[in-house]
Amino acid sequence: MKKATIKDVAQLANVSISTVSNALNGVNVVKPGTRDKILAAAAQLNYSPNLMGKQLRSGQTNQIGVFTDSVAGPYFYTLVEAISHAVAAKDYGMTVTLANNHEALMNALLGNTCDGAIIFDHRIQATDLxxxxxxxxxxxxxxxPIAGPQLSSIIFDSFKESYQATRYLIKLGHRRLAFLAGYDNNRDSHERLAGFKQALTDAGLAADSAVILRGLFEEGASFNAVKRYLHETDGAYVSAFLAGNDLSAIGAIKALNAEGYEVPHDFSVVGFDDIEIASYFQPTLTTVRNPIVRQGRLAVDELVAMLAGEQAGREQVxxxxxxxxxxAGMP
Structure with missing residues (x-):
């Protein structure tokens, strides 16, 4: 069956093509009765406007682009879902781009595929911005953290959160602690490690001798890292683990259990993010609840305000x- 054109709609409604275009694009020069007739004709013919042509004429896509180097794990599930709900509430569409290299990423960002971008991708450099x-x-x-005329950031205070979590473990009496680090190129992992070390230093403990394991924000990698640590250490173990996220904390606890230890009786473990399973896992996770949903909603609100010219770029922590x-146990 031949696809209906704007000319077909004009003929059925007995109006000009320009009148159909004005009616369908909401231009306020068409009489209500004429607009109703045109909309009825379009519905009868099952007419779909040429959105690509409309985009080329207006320079707008009515799309918000989310660009990231990963969509794995509960953090990203929660974040993307929050963004999608907020985008829909603003009457925008959303695309998610997981580019496999820097060139593809920049082509997508600069290719007029969206009106504005929300980015979580370590490959973006200052020159790209x-x-x-x-x-x-x-x-x-x-x-x-960054800001400019049309550039905002919404991040977590990972240094402070990690500092406070480490102080809690020290308050419990722990003097030898381990940190399960995330990805090497991840800001939150770096900030959490820095907060961890600062808390040790402020407590008079040797931060340089703290045990740092590669958990990679993953349950499996953390499980293997902790098991390897237990097997390769002569028995003078740390007594507490601060994990880079909740998946790493769960992996650490499973590794400790597999070696016959109990948490928190033998070791204390603390995570980050407070993912849904954190309050159901056994033992329930002591963790830092990060406002992931709020981060996603604020990102959309901020971006839409910038698109409307109502908001300049700024940093939000x-x-x-x-x-x-x-x-972790109780004091």
Whole structure:
């Protein structure tokens, strides 16, 4: 069956093509009765406007682009879902781009595929952001603090949160602690490690001799890292683990259990993010609840405000809430 055209709609409604275009694009020069007749004709013919042509004429896509180097794990599930709900509430569409290299990423960002971008991707450099600003692409960064005329950031205070979590473990009496680090190129992992070391230093403990394991924000990698540590250490173990996220904390607890230890009786474990399973896992996870949903909603609100010219770029730092449960023990 031949696809209906705007000419077909005009003939059926007995109006000009320009009148149909004005009616379908909401231009306020068409009489209500005529607009109703045109909409009825379009519905009868099952007419779909040429959105690509509309985009080329207006320079707008009505799409918000989310660009990331990973969509794995509960953090990203929660974040992307929050963004999608907020985008829909603003009457925008959403695309998610997981580019496999830097060139593909920049082509997508600069290819007029979206009106504005929300980015969590370590491959974006300062020169890339300069390009985005030159091209007039309003941007929200979720992985680093930065601000500009059309550039905002919404991040977590990972240093402070990690510092406080480490102080809690020290208050419990722990003097030898381990940190399960995330990805090497991840800001939150770096900030959490820095907060961990600062808390040790402020407590008079040797930060340089702290045990650092590669958990990679993954349950499996953390499980293997902790098991390897237990097997390769002569018995003078740490007594507490601060994990880079909750998946790493769960992996650490499973490894300790597999070696015959009990948490928190033998070891204390603390995580980050407070993912859904954290309060159901046994033992329940002591963790830092980061406002992931709020981060996603704020990113959309901020971006839409910049698109409307109502908001200049700025930095926003969100604070978490320390959730005391079973896995660390009580003071």
């Amino acid at each position: 300069d390009q985005l600003m030159t091209q007039g692409v309003p941007t929200i960064m979720l992985d680093r 969100l604070t978490g809430q320390f959730m005391v449960r079973e896995s």
